[in-house]
Amino acid sequence: MSAFPLTGGCLCGGVRYEVTAPPLSAGYCHCTRCQRRTGTAASAQARLAPGSLRVTQGAELVRDYAPPTGFLKCFCSNCGGALWSKDPDAGEVMSVRLGTFDGDPGIRPSFRTFVAYAAPWEPIPDDGLERHDEARRR
Numbered sequence: 001m002s003a004f005p006l007t008g009g010c011l012c013g014g015v016r017y018e019v020t021a022p023p024l025s026a027g028y029c030h031c032t033r034c035q036r037r038t039g040t041a042a043s044a045q046a047r048l049a050p051g052s053l054r055v056t057q058g059a060e061l062v063r064d065y066a067p068p069t070g071f072l073k074c075f076c077s078n079c080g081g082a083l084w085s086k087d088p089d090a091g092e093v094m095s096v097r098l099g100t101f102d103g104d105p106g107i108r109p110s111f112r113t114f115v116a117y118a119a120p121w122e123p124i125p126d127d128g129l130e131r132h133d134e135a136r137r138r
């Protein structure tokens, strides 16, 4: 078991957060938006329980990028580090990027989404995870 709250932050350390409840699920997203956003083949992220993330430092550094549709992409304006996504209507943090946790968040990715758009230069590993061509039905 991981100890709660979990803590994490951005690359420069300006933004710090804590997560007070176990994440609900985790997965890799292979969509082109996540490829552009991260500069990598996929984004690993955990869906959080509503209201379980609290910014403990550097809230003024967090910027939102609003794509034409979908969740806001939140990042640190000082270092550019990706942090989490946010529902544009409810203002609720949805998924935090797994790489921002300080320690082991406990949860493990169990699915891959938007694999139809996966980067041609990195084969999807044969890891037995659930695969979805598009979004995952909840």
Ligand SMILES: [Zn+2]
Pocket: 010, 011, 012, 013, 014, 015, 076, 077, 078, 079, 080, 081
């Ligand atoms: Zn930063």
Ligand SMILES: [Zn+2]
Pocket: 029, 030, 031, 032, 033, 034, 035, 043, 114
């Ligand atoms: Zn994505």
